Amino acid sequence: MIDDFTQLYYLDSYQSEFTAEVTAVRKEKNKIWLSLSQTCFYPEGGGQPGDRGILQVIKPNKQVVKVFDTIWSDDVIWHQVDLLLAKGTSVVGQIDFAKRYDLMQQHSGEHIFSGIVNREYGYTNVGFNINSTEMTFDFDGDLNWEQIAEVENEANQAIYENIPIEIRYITQSEHDAWTYRSKLQLEQNIRLVIIPGYDTCACAGTHLARTGEIGQIKIIKRESYKGGVRLTALCGARALHYFQNILQVMQSVGEVMSANPENLLEKIHNQQSEISDLKFQVNKKNKAWLDLFMQTLQPKTKRIILTNPEFAKHEWKYACQYLSEHVSEFAGILTSVAQSKQLLFLCSETQDLRIMIPKLEEKFNFKGGGNATLIQGLLQAELPIIEKFLNEIP
């Protein structure tokens, strides 16, 4: 697969600086691409994003050019840059190694996890992607959380063992002697990434020297995907930062709830049941109030506009519909949401309320919508003015 020593990342995945000459230039739409005589910049491929960094012109002006992305296209590695450099320009290239190292932690972690899944369950990794915050991998079979935890424990064991990760190129003739995972088309020289005892996989990506550098691997999400499962995982500092954030949220929630992590869930459950009891009581009282209110209505009442009722927000629509059943034209609920800004619910059993919309738009800059029996939206005006308008509209 790899016999080209211009790809310095295959000689040493920890090399971050190199010198090279610009060998070709390509301009496409608003993008400028350069190829170099040799490079440490890994081009996007096999789920691993392309490297970023800088190129510094050696002579005469020490100009610095940014590299936004690196891709492999038509057998050439192209560096996407922010400034055109002439063919033959000598540069010192420097990759963003912190980012590369993070990607290597993710990629090596994925190999261990996928290797164990393949050995234990026979599933194949059929999709792999690392973005700037997470990585996902897809398997052609399902795993539940219990199975995920078992694989996770074993994968982390492989990390604690700090095993050297080997890279080996095998030829077609050696091919039959090896068993390995592969998503790639087999070529002349096959590059194997070997984590003894855990995984052997054909892969073109950059990897760590030892498993211990992965730090840890943690699955944070599982979703059903194309008859199998998609897992979202974090390795290294990403996992640490994720748990730092979670702990901070837990501590803040704990302070609000006067709870510690051990009894937090119980306290939340208790509070939820208290809230639903209270909601039930409030609903009951509001219904009773509406019934009493209804009794005060004169027979043949045409319309009712309730202003700023004591109902909770989720009850406004229901209350408005309930009132509309007892009047001959329409019922409305008008609630102040800000200064000179009112929320209106209007319901009718007998009239098509859509004809009201243009009038409300013209008069009160109505922003909302609805259907024949219910309209709702925001109005700009003082509440009594709108109330008067609704009561007097022909």
Ligand SMILES: [Zn+2]
């Ligand atoms: Zn790989």
